[in-house]
Amino acid sequence: xxxxxxxxxxxxxxxxxxxxxxxxxxxxxxxxxxxxxxxxxxxxxxxxxxxxxxxxxxxxxxxxxxxxxxxxxxxxxxxxxxxxxxxxxxxxxxxxxxxxxxxxxxxxxxxxxxxxxxxxxxxxxxxxxxxxxxxxxxxxxxxxxxxxxxxxxxxxxxxxxxxxxxxxxxxxxxxxxxxxxxxxxxxxxxxxxxxxxxxxxxxxxxxxxxxxxxxxxxxxxxxxxxxxxxxxxxxxxxxxxxxxxxxx
Ligand code: ADE
Numbered sequence: 001x002x003x004x005x006x007x008x009x010x011x012x013x014x015x016x017x018x019x020x021x022x023x024x025x026x027x028x029x030x031x032x033x034x035x036x037x038x039x040x041x042x043x044x045x046x047x048x049x050x051x052x053x054x055x056x057x058x059x060x061x062x063x064x065x066x067x068x069x070x071x072x073x074x075x076x077x078x079x080x081x082x083x084x085x086x087x088x089x090x091x092x093x094x095x096x097x098x099x100x101x102x103x104x105x106x107x108x109x110x111x112x113x114x115x116x117x118x119x120x121x122x123x124x125x126x127x128x129x130x131x132x133x134x135x136x137x138x139x140x141x142x143x144x145x146x147x148x149x150x151x152x153x154x155x156x157x158x159x160x161x162x163x164x165x166x167x168x169x170x171x172x173x174x175x176x177x178x179x180x181x182x183x184x185x186x187x188x189x190x191x192x193x194x195x196x197x198x199x200x201x202x203x204x205x206x207x208x209x210x211x212x213x214x215x216x217x218x219x220x221x222x223x224x225x226x227x228x229x230x231x232x233x234x235x236x237x238x239x240x241x242x243x244x245x246x247x248x
Contacts, residue, residue: 092135187220
């Protein structure tokens with residue numbers, strides 16, 4: 001997969017050199033390219049923002065540098081499929097595990113990191129004439145810019161690519177994974193030692209009975225979901241999943 005990230009803070013993405021993503025880049029599984037938006041400005045101060053039409057606080061990112069950057073980075077050859085453009089914004093659709101799965105199926109993604117009060121809205125409208133565009137939010141809170149949201153999305157998407165995780169099964173058992181974990185968060189996990197500060201590991205995990213372990217994990221996932229995510233538990237009940245899973 002190829003990922004292009006356009007930002008005024010390329011240094012923000014240093015963590016993408018580390019750990020599993022760093023290894024996937026080194027092995028050629030993942031091609032991540034960073035672009036400094038200011039290289040598409042032409043004035044002495046490399047200006048990327050201006051005051052909002054209609055008044056109000058804050059600044060808005062100017063359309064011209066963004067238009068030129070997207071023309072260069074997301075442009076395409078005559079036979080090429082255009083990349084999907086992702087705009088992180090608190091006003092976007094929720095970025096969920098299902099969205100991560102969908103994005104992981106794309107050969108090319110471009111992320112455009114807004115700052116200040118956001119990017120002039122004509123930029124997305126113009127890009128949508130040439131490529132699929134989606135606005136995504138990582139949660140109901142406001143960040144200083146899209147950079148940290150893009151770090152979150154890139155990590156959630158790239159760990160789903162074949163060969164990025166050490167153990168191919170582990171993504172399938174994550175919270176929210178499609179299948180058995182749909183609409184569920186993971187329950188508790190344990191490793192050695194068997195007893196630590198007077199706390200014992202649940203005996204079923206030492207039983208060697210894989211069916212019993214699977215049932216215990218499913219029950220604990222349900223219990224935890226009811227406790228921490230009543231919204232998800234309600235969805236499970238509405239979809240009939242609670243009953244179906246109990247029968248399985
Ligand atoms: N930019 C600022 N806040 C954001 C959020 N919650 N999600 C995505 N991008 C953002």
